[in-house]
Amino acid sequence: MPGRTAYGFPVDFENSEMLRRAVAHLGPSLPLLTDLGERFAAAGHELALVGGPVRDAFLGRTSPDLDFTTSARPEQIEAILKPWASTTWDIGRAFGTIGGYRDNVTVEVTTYRADAYDGVTRKPVVAFGDNLHDDLRRRDFTVNAMALRLPDLTFVDPYDGLDALVKRRLRTPAPPEVSFGDDPLRMMRAARFAAQLGFDLAADAAEAMQAMASSIEIVSAERVRDEFSKLLLAPAPRRGLVMLVDSGLADHFLPELPRLQLEIDEHHRHKDVYEHSLTVLDQAIGLEGGSGPDAVPGPDLVLRLAALLHDIGKPATRRFEGGGGVSFHHHEVVGAKLARARLRALRYDKETVKAVTRLVELHLRFHGYGDGAWTDSAVRRYVADAGELLSRLHLLTRADCTTRNQRKARRLSQTYDELERRIAALQEAEELAAVRPELDGHQIAEVLGIRPGPVLGRAYAYLLSVRLDEGPIGPEAAADRLLAWWADQPECR
The missing domain is CATH 1.10.3210 (Hypothetical protein af1432)
Structure with missing residues (x-):
């Protein structure tokens, strides 16, 4: 059995230097990660850092939040977080997620999942899982299916996410037809990651996107909007937009x-x-x-x-x-x-x-x-x-x-x-x-002897057009122009 580094990685693992750099990038968070890991372990539960924070550590980026997965159930998560966090909240108890905040750091802890979808509304039928590997398999892409077990910082990568990260390739942990069928929004997420990270899409995933593009129509407009906005706000949206058009996805939510x-x-x-x-x-x-x-x-x-x-x-x-x-x-x-x-x-x-x-x-x-x-x-x-x-x-x-x-x-x-x-x-x-008319609403009403209403609005619009056309002419001249205009209006006759 191979020896292990100080971070728990096999010494003969070819990417151990990358792993060391990733953990070093997490350095400011390591005390928090270790503390939480020890608390969950003391209560008899597994805990792992997952998803974006792990991926971003390899990329030298810092994620704003920390996401964890655990064998603990929601009520157990809450019991462990309450003594640790300055505040906790129920992000989605039915989906197994509890949030916590401490020292300017937000954490989200979710019970191992094994979701299924009804194929019509795209609402997940929650089934809590019992192991980390199955939880990682249900994630969108292999680059997001890597984890660090806590508190020992053992790297877990059952679907070769690190290899995909090195090659800047988006692959799905499960067959893409299954992954995209579980949640069609993942196809848009692929375009977003292409824009944010400059990644390419694996050939089988690209083929699945083209074949399944119409299934995006069963995703709510709000979820599509949010994913599209994230893509547009990425450093290089063009790459993702081209993917949306070439795959046929754009035909179904942005045909223009x-x-x-x-x-x-x-x-x-x-x-x-x-x-x-x-x-x-x-x-x-x-x-x-x-x-x-x-x-x-x-x-x-x-x-x-x-x-x-x-x-x-x-x-x-x-x-x-x-x-x-x-x-x-x-x-x-x-x-x-x-x-x-x-x-x-x-x-x-x-x-x-x-x-x-x-x-x-x-x-x-x-x-x-x-x-x-x-x-x-x-x-x-x-x-x-x-x-x-x-x-x-x-x-x-x-x-x-x-x-x-x-x-x-x-x-x-x-x-x-x-x-x-x-x-x-x-x-x-x-x-x-x-820029405003040189007489306000009260002054216009006084000059014309009228009450507030649609006629006053028209008078205001007239004086505004005078102001835009001629610049400042002074209140007295504005009143004279207003009276001349009023004399031609049906209301004053």
Whole structure:
């Protein structure tokens, strides 16, 4: 029987140096891991660190939370955690999970599982397991099916997860048809890991995804949305998005994306809208961060959704013109409607839907700026229409330039630089970010002698348009303009 290292690993194990580095990376958590392991062992139970924290330790990453699996049942887990943690909570007792918090560390401890699914609702029928190997087999990918037994830190890898990690390959512990059949969301998780970690998908898993893509439709919209958002917020979403499209998964929850792959013929040429959209997303991500008042900290979900979806109105608006031209008139308006419907179907919150939809609607507005001939009124309206989305609109507009013509790209960039300078100058002079009519609602009501209601709202909107068109004109002049406008309204006759 081979000897063992100080960490409990076989000395002849070829990846022992990797294991030592992984445990060293867990160094700050080792006292906590040992303490918990000893507490569970003293109570007669097994405990192991599993999943993401183990995988990330090999990658030199730090997981925000620590996940454990144990032979103890939920009530036993709770009894062990209560004296140790400053607080505990029931994450999902029916599923065997109890949470705890101590010294700025969150832990989740789950009873060994052997889930089964009903094949219709995707709700797991919980069956508690009795050993670590079976628990690891039910996990999504072998890179997440590695464990460290506690407190002795023995490495457990029955499905060669470390080998897959070294090869940057996503494999399933069980046959992929079984794994994806148990929970189709794992197919989306594969795309997310591709985006987050830069991994490739094993050939058998890729084939299973294509064959089983339609089964994603039985997963709740909320779960699909959350997984898709995690993918978009990854460092390199393109890799995962391509996997979603190539596998056919996107056809079932985001069909607008694969539809961007418009057929191009030799007589009617236009830019590849699908590749363009992915490039715009890449470029928008590259513009996140920075400094200054207009910076957009990354990762920003609203900006990334808008970049990906900004041209989804093009397939419905494509028209072939004479001379081989192609037009997409009003695709921004159509695209905004499509984006709103799709994001609502995915159960995104109202603010996200509103913001993304507005950015899609506004993404072409800059191109009316042309050679910089916009009036101050037009610049004010650009700012007012964007509102709090102005910083994101700046980045989306810049990212939307994917031309290979360097001269054209420089010209567009310089033109937008000029627009931003004009915006900054007007903002400084007129406080555009907080632009309001020069009479408030009470003053408008007093001047016109009316009560609050729809008519007052129309009057307010009129004065706002005066403010945007002409800039500050003073309260007295605003009152005169208001009375002149009122004289032409049916209500005053």
